[in-house]
Amino acid sequence: TARNLFLLPGDGIGPEAMGEVRKIIAYMNEAMNAGFVIDEGLVGGSAYDAHGAAISEADMQKALAADAVLFGAVGGPKWDSVPYEVRPEAGLLRLRKDLQLFANLRPAICYPALASASSLKPELVEGLDILIIRELTGGVYFGEPKEIIDLGNGQKRGIDTQVYDTYEIERIAGVAFEMARTRQNRVCSMEKRNVMKSGVLWNQVVTETHKAKYSDVQLEHMLADAGGMQLVRQPKQFDVIVTDNLFGDMLSDVAAMLTGSLGMLPSASLGAPDGKTGKRKALYEPVHGSAPDIAGKGIANPIAMIASFAMCLRYSFNLVKEADDLEKAIANVLDKGIRTGDIMADGARQVGTVEMGDAILAEFKTL
Amino acid sequence: TARNLFLLPGDGIGPEAMGEVRKIIAYMNEAMNAGFVIDEGLVGGSAYDAHGAAISEADMQKALAADAVLFGAVGGPKWDSVPYEVRPEAGLLRLRKDLQLFANLRPAICYPALASASSLKPELVEGLDILIIRELTGGVYFGEPKEIIDLGNGQKRGIDTQVYDTYEIERIAGVAFEMARTRQNRVCSMEKRNVMKSGVLWNQVVTETHKAKYSDVQLEHMLADAGGMQLVRQPKQFDVIVTDNLFGDMLSDVAAMLTGSLGMLPSASLGAPDGKTGKRKALYEPVHGSAPDIAGKGIANPIAMIASFAMCLRYSFNLVKEADDLEKAIANVLDKGIRTGDIMADGARQVGTVEMGDAILAEFKTL
Ligand SMILES: CC(C)[C@H](C(=O)O)[C@@H](O)C(=O)O
Ligand SMILES: CC(C)[C@H](C(=O)O)[C@@H](O)C(=O)O
Numbered sequence: 001t002a003r004n005l006f007l008l009p010g011d012g013i014g015p016e017a018m019g020e021v022r023k024i025i026a027y028m029n030e031a032m033n034a035g036f037v038i039d040e041g042l043v044g045g046s047a048y049d050a051h052g053a054a055i056s057e058a059d060m061q062k063a064l065a066a067d068a069v070l071f072g073a074v075g076g077p078k079w080d081s082v083p084y085e086v087r088p089e090a091g092l093l094r095l096r097k098d099l100q101l102f103a104n105l106r107p108a109i110c111y112p113a114l115a116s117a118s119s120l121k122p123e124l125v126e127g128l129d130i131l132i133i134r135e136l137t138g139g140v141y142f143g144e145p146k147e148i149i150d151l152g153n154g155q156k157r158g159i160d161t162q163v164y165d166t167y168e169i170e171r172i173a174g175v176a177f178e179m180a181r182t183r184q185n186r187v188c189s190m191e192k193r194n195v196m197k198s199g200v201l202w203n204q205v206v207t208e209t210h211k212a213k214y215s216d217v218q219l220e221h222m223l224a225d226a227g228g229m230q231l232v233r234q235p236k237q238f239d240v241i242v243t244d245n246l247f248g249d250m251l252s253d254v255a256a257m258l259t260g261s262l263g264m265l266p267s268a269s270l271g272a273p274d275g276k277t278g279k280r281k282a283l284y285e286p287v288h289g290s291a292p293d294i295a296g297k298g299i300a301n302p303i304a305m306i307a308s309f310a311m312c313l314r315y316s317f318n319l320v321k322e323a324d325d326l327e328k329a330i331a332n333v334l335d336k337g338i339r340t341g342d343i344m345a346d347g348a349r350q351v352g353t354v355e356m357g358d359a360i361l362a363e364f365k366t367l
Numbered sequence: 368t369a370r371n372l373f374l375l376p377g378d379g380i381g382p383e384a385m386g387e388v389r390k391i392i393a394y395m396n397e398a399m400n401a402g403f404v405i406d407e408g409l410v411g412g413s414a415y416d417a418h419g420a421a422i423s424e425a426d427m428q429k430a431l432a433a434d435a436v437l438f439g440a441v442g443g444p445k446w447d448s449v450p451y452e453v454r455p456e457a458g459l460l461r462l463r464k465d466l467q468l469f470a471n472l473r474p475a476i477c478y479p480a481l482a483s484a485s486s487l488k489p490e491l492v493e494g495l496d497i498l499i500i501r502e503l504t505g506g507v508y509f510g511e512p513k514e515i516i517d518l519g520n521g522q523k524r525g526i527d528t529q530v531y532d533t534y535e536i537e538r539i540a541g542v543a544f545e546m547a548r549t550r551q552n553r554v555c556s557m558e559k560r561n562v563m564k565s566g567v568l569w570n571q572v573v574t575e576t577h578k579a580k581y582s583d584v585q586l587e588h589m590l591a592d593a594g595g596m597q598l599v600r601q602p603k604q605f606d607v608i609v610t611d612n613l614f615g616d617m618l619s620d621v622a623a624m625l626t627g628s629l630g631m632l633p634s635a636s637l638g639a640p641d642g643k644t645g646k647r648k649a650l651y652e653p654v655h656g657s658a659p660d661i662a663g664k665g666i667a668n669p670i671a672m673i674a675s676f677a678m679c680l681r682y683s684f685n686l687v688k689e690a691d692d693l694e695k696a697i698a699n700v701l702d703k704g705i706r707t708g709d710i711m712a713d714g715a716r717q718v719g720t721v722e723m724g725d726a727i728l729a730e731f732k733t734l
Contacts, residue, residue, distance in 0.1 A: 089561045093562070119491050121487070124486050140563060147564055155532055158563075161528055162525075165518070166524075194456045195456065225617050228621045229629070232621055232625060233486055234486070250595050250614075250617055257599040257600050
């Protein structure tokens with residue numbers, strides 16, 4: 001049976017990075033009979049240029065129908081002053097919301113070959129392997145009212161609303177506890193219960209969910225500001241971190257930067273399993289952005305995009321061996337000293353986007 | 368004329384740290400005729416134990432009447448399950464709100480003697496000197512509605528509201544630009560305008576304020592998540608950072624941890640100058656918390672509290688020379704290798720709270 005992938009390369013370095021994933025897909029179809037069927041659409045600034053929207057209705061339908069969406073990156077100075085409703089990010093936010101991708105998995109791992117690239121002392125990040133589970137369809141990103149009101153007298157009021165319901169916290173906590181069981185069995189939940197009522201509820205529901213169904217997992221609570229500090233101080237103390245949409249945005253970026261491997265980090269955004277088929281909607285995207293300054297130059301690092309495809313193999317298609325091999329291919333290529341400019345080091349060989357993709361594919365073929 | 372100080376030592380290590388400031392105040396009164404008049408009250412858990420509130424009305428009146436408030440720290444496991452409205456933090460939040468302390472100044476400086484204590488590579492933090500200006504009386508901390516609603520069916524809804532009005536953004540931006548003029552003349556404003564309407568307004572108002580009155584200062588805008596990353600990647604790129612209450616909470620904690628000097632960092636929370644007298648209401652507090660695990664043992668580091676008093680000398684009493692000397696006394700004592708346990712290093716001499724306070728006072732006397 002066909003495996004339907006919908007590709008949304010987006011803006012900036014998105015299309016270049018996606019090109020390298022296409023090669024791996026083509027190889028898997030030929031050599032492994034993987035049966036991937038590919039369609040492609042526009043998102044972000046490029047969709048705005050073509051359709052006046054950050055994603056067209058037709059492409060939204062395709063995303064909804066696909067088994068998985070591969071997403072590149074969106075945005076760039078060209079679209080800095082387009083109206084708020086059609087800004088590049090709106091395409092990504094609509095995809096997350098309409099596909100109900102409530103669970104964002106952001107691994108922060110430190111590739112051994114890159115430990116020295118971190119701004120932290122190497123001993124603090126060597127072997128780092130954190131999984132941040134970020135709630136992705138709730139909180140201040142989507143709560144209403146969300147508006148700017150004109151108060152007269154030259155005064156305006158900007159309003160955003162942070163909202164969480166019990167079921168939203170329950171289901172993201174469930175994902176965190178289940179992921180923890182496949183790892184070191186430890187979850188740290190972060191909120192600001194000392195300031196936010198949504199934080200009080202978050203804390204309560206995570207505690208209850210733990211007690212009711214996951215008491216075998218070790219659970220800790222931390223205030224989100226202290227959590228940011230601890231990530232910088234001693235990141236290896238964490239296994240799985242579960243947190244809300246906005247704190248997750250901040251904390252996962254800090255964690256990503258710690259690894260020294262920002263250009264390398266993938267993410268998966270998953271929906272709930274379908275009652276009948278058990279399938280989850282899913283979108284896979286690199287943590288890095290569209291990097292407009294280096295777009296089109298053939299120098300972007302495609303590894304985060306390729307690693308995102310590895311997550312897709314694992315979580316959407318249960319191709320565990322293939323996912324493991326693709327991740328190993330990335331690590332092996334790094335061990336051989338092959339590097340794009342962003343992760344260049346003394347004695348390494350600097351390559352461009354295409355060569356990096358080729359090297360990973362060649363390595364993948366040997367595994 | 369008398370200089371009225373209201374001391375709120377609070378919980379945990381707060382009282383011990385405050386004790387060392389008292390000695391400096393006594394010395395300044397005797398030797399320099401400084402004319403400080405001291406009163407003292409309760410805040411946080413200790414106020415709850417005494418009055419059933421996180422601060423009593425009588426103490427609130429004293430705080431409002433004082434020239435400056437010196438605040439220690441609040442909270443501890445003992446009060447983890449007191450009702451939300453009277454939790455220890457409520458005392459601090461009420462002080463900030465009722466005294467209208469909208470401008471929170473959080474210097475993140477790296478003491479040369481402590482550069483190696485940072486988890487970052489020393490070359491990234493040596494000489495670090497960032498000033499974070501955090502809006503402190505608005506945003507999601509105080510916006511209404513702020514509640515947990517029972518929706519029935521076992522579902523609850525937690526709601527917090529992020530609100531910013533033009534004037535609130537204007538005045539905090541003004542503080543940032545003015546502080547920048549006394550430093551490297553650069554401001555970086557951080558928000559999430561790509562997701563939050565309050566971020567859109569924040570960005571607009573900062574831009575307009577800059578154009579109207581501070582165009583001599585260099586202004587940059589950064590998304591708050593990218594800002595967190597950049598703080599970890601290359602902290603020295605920043606001079607003054609201005610941001611909202613919640614982002615400021617997160618980012619200033621990350622910045623504090625970068626310095627390796629968390630136990631050393633002070634903060635000032637300032638109100639607007641009074642129309643007639645030009646005086647600002649003000650509260651000074653260390654960035655660290657109440658550290659209940661080490662409270663009462665005589666080992667807490669009093670430096671952040673003493674450095675907070677130095678900020679008080681500077682901003683509330685315009686005692687610039689005295690503030691400079693007190694800060695220099697701290698640096699000199701560190702240079703001599705005198706350390707509390709939290710900042711202990713090879714070859715240094717470990718001392719307790721009182722000895723550290725004595726050493727700083729002795730040094731201060733020589734300057
Ligand atoms: C592009 C932006 C809307 C997005 C977010 O804030 O969620 C990004 O920062 C991310 O973390 O995926
Ligand atoms: C104690 C708490 C309410 C407070 C805050 O969140 O503002 C603290 O974290 C701070 O940064 O001063």
